Amino acid sequence: MVEAFAVASGKGGTGKTTSTLALGMALAERYDVTVVDADTGMANLLFHTGLDDADVTLHDLLVEGREARVEDAVYERFGMSVVPCGTSLAAFEAADPGRLREVVAELAAGTDVLLLDSPAALGSKSAVLPVVLADRVVVVLQPTVPSLSDGLKVQEYARTYGTETAGVLFNRVRPDEDAERIAEQASRYFGGSTLASVPESDAVRAARRAGEPLLAHAPTDPAADAFREAATTLDVRE
Ligand code: ADP
Ligand code: MG
Incomplete structure (x- = not known):
């Protein structure tokens, strides 16, 4: 494996799942990419990849005495290996989130780049x-001061575990926002750099309705361009 990235934020709804899939598709042009829906409580990556009916998911890999093999939960979609997670509350409760460590280790052995779509917040050890x-x-993050403050907490937490910040990805940027000033502030506080400013875009919503990642549904949309730029700026370490 080359590198594993977590795609995280302070709050929900910032665009982690959208970003995970967009970065994954962009990086898949150069690398073997595996994306994992590690948001095991509020999983929804399956809806963006046409895997609503997936038989075996990450939940099945996290139960004690599991019968499923890791490869049973890997689906080839949009040029990537996708490990979806189910949406059943009972399956979430039966899963032991701590087992994610061994699943990630096994997946990492068979891919170049691993992207972990992460839960919001820092509420619990498993999150x-x-x-x-x-x-x-x-x-x-969104390009606002409260969102920056959330992001700094994520960075601080990550550091205590030796995880570096690859950079900040500003999402849902509206034309009236002073994105440049916020990006400049961000570069003072965050390791790495601003990876990209992704505009608010109707294509993102349309892609979700179609059950496809943005880069498959609307590859020429300005938001798709911005995500590709972010993937380049990420500069995967070979
Ligand atoms: P998270 O995983 O952080 O909860 P999602 O990727 O699921 O966030 O996005 C949350 C909502 O915001 C979704 O309805 C998605 O379609 C919408 N969204 C995300 N990014 C954009 C964008 N750049 N433009 C418009 N809508 C967006
Ligand atoms: Mg999400």
Whole structure:
């Protein structure tokens, strides 16, 4: 494996899942990429990849005495290996999130780049595990001061576990926002750099409705261009 990234943020709804898939598709042009829905409580990556009916998911790999093999939960979609997670509350409760460590180790052995779509917040040990297991974290934020403050907490937490910040990805940037000033502030506080400013875009919502990642549904949309730029700026360490 080359590198494992967690895609994380302080709050929900900043665009982590959208970003994970967009970065994954962009990086898949050069690397073997595996994306994992490690948001085991609020999983929704399956809806963006046409895997709503996936038989075996990450939940099945996290139960004690599991019968499923890791490869049973890997689906080839959009040029990537995708490990979806199910949405059943009972399956979430039956899963032991701590087992993510061994699953990630096994997946890492068979891929170049691993992207872990992470839960929001730092509420519990299991919510931060993807950040702990990653080499670097991509912090997804909106270009506002409160969002920057959330992101700094994620960075601080990551550091205590030796996970570097790969950079900040600003998402849902509106034309009236002073994105440049916020990006300049961010570069003072965050390791890495601003990876990209992704505009608010109707294509993102349309892609989700179509059950596809943005880069498959609307590859020429300005938001897709911005995500490709972020993947380049990420500069995967070979
Ligand atoms: P998270 O995984 O952080 O909870 P999602 O990627 O699921 O966030 O995005 C949350 C919502 O915001 C979704 O409805 C998604 O379609 C929308 N969204 C995300 N990024 C954008 C964007 N750049 N433009 C418009 N809508 C977006
Ligand atoms: Mg999500």
